[in-house]
Amino acid sequence: MTVTSYLGAIGAAQREAMEADERVIIIGEDVEANVYGTMGGGKSRADKGDFLQMFGSNRIRNTPISEEIMVGAAAGAAMTGLRPIVDLSYSTFLYMAMDQFINQVAKSRYMFGGQASLPVVFRSAMFYGLSTAAHHSDRPYPMFMNVPGLKIMVPASPTDAKGLLRTAIDMDDPVLSFEACLLWGMKEDIEDGEFRIPFGVARTVRQGTDVTIVAISSAVPQAVLAAQILETEGISAEIIDPRTLVPLDSLAILNSVARTGRLVIADPANRTCGAAAEISAIVSELAFDCLRAPIIRVTTPDTHIPFSPAIEKQLYPDSIKIAEAVRKVTSARIGAGAPARRN
């Protein structure tokens, strides 16, 4: 085990995948200079050198600021034998390439009757919470959840970042990886060497009996903080991190809700048609009889992200809002009248 940061874990997954398979390449803006710190061989550039030194300019390629061709060329390369990783830096830059994502990346395998495989990973960072304002702060994964053909990972720990990314690179389907910058510095002991974490398998971050909190991306550590506060109030919260939104481990969520009877979903994306909305709908459709209180979503409201920290910080799901939501759904047990239980 080695203490590794979230960014270091991403770098390790990329390095190991590139060492294992020479068809893996990385293209993107500023990747040669390792600007974001995910293209390095070791803990620092001086340690083991950066990817450009390790893998050469044929496989590590700076691109022009042209997202449409970055995404489309990666798709075409994936269809013809390469396994590209595209570093799109900020998640809001994905919008520049929407046609390629939706009409080419997502549809080519389907529309051509299975002739095409697209082993390609699109990485991007969500810079919210860091005063970068509306053009750099989006959490746009729900829009892409609405596009069949794309797989979506939202790792919330260094271990998951490394294991999921390696699975994504080895996979023959296109994957979008949304990495929250608020998690970049998070460190934990992670397994040494190569490992993979399957898509579609949620992680139970914490076991509990009174309420299920499904938390996504940077909401996971906030949910953990909330659970610690709630424990002191006698409320036992179970936390589930889906880790991948497509495919989504609905079964893990449903099983947890079947035990706890209550659900709070913490999702940093905007509220309308967000990941939380989809999870809420699934549980309402399939586990309505298990619910002892209405589901509560803790999301970012339907607003753009303002620059000033004085008004930005209030917008995201944090431990205080998550704890409040849990108190509401558990209020039957801690004071208010018990809601009628069906069946």
Added chain:
Amino acid sequence: MTLANDILLEMQRRMLRIRYFDERASKMVKRGEIPGTVHTSIGQEAQVVGACMALSEIDYMTGNHRSHGHPIGKGAQLGPLMAELVGKATGVCGGKGGSMHLADFKVGSLGESGIVGSSIPIATGAALSSKILGTGRVSLAFFGDGAANQGCLYEAMNLASVWELPIVFLCENNHYALSTPAHTVTAGVIAERAAGFNMPGVRVEDGQSVLTVYDAVRAAVDRARANKGPSLVEVMTYRFNEHSEGLRLATDYRNAAEKESWLKRDPVKMFRSYLLDNGIADASILDQLEAEVLAEVEDAVQFAEDSPYPEPSVAFKDIYTESFGGTQ
């Protein structure tokens, strides 16, 4: 460039395939035997076949909604193409692509795009694969004069130039984006835009001559294969039919004199005369070739008719490499 007689006859065969295939498809649309519509390449056969024959079998190609000619020109079998137009399980895309989205990976056809310009980046990526993996394959991206005004073309040309990718950008300038005359929405000469990307750009004025097109594209393909980078070739041509079959517009945006002058330059008839005049084939051989291709098209139609429709479950297949339970 001097070509062997069998290559010249193969050019005529492929042009005839496109002509007869599209004439048959047009009839089938009008009879309701093909759902939706089709965009024919009738009148543009020389431009399609001249470009495709300049490629080798292993080379890659992408195209657009006017899509049948490209895979036919690249050597695809007609049966699975026709079955695709009819929506059958034996279609080249299993009935999920249809007329505008043909692809036949067996002949390097990586897919036609219903979104104007959208397949150009795909061809560029295939060229990147070729370069990195050292396979020696060249890519060719077909697009129309309409797509020449899409931003992704210029992103692709710039990237292909700085990375010296083996690709030919082939603009099929048939003078109209649906009803819009190209000169009213397009500044300057498309071929000249290549200069801004430090690559050769040529305009083939006589796009109705298959040999003229072949020579221009072959030079660009040879350059790409020699690792000298991309080229832009603009081919001037004309579609004889409406933008799509069955489309009836209130205004006639192409005047009769213009149409008449282009119809006189029918690429299939012109090349037949060339083959006769130069003693490459006599009339009986060419008549036989035409009969063979007609029969081939009828066989393709029969194959399509005899084939089953896809099972309903096929609608949920190939979204991913492996299906996973959703909540549908």
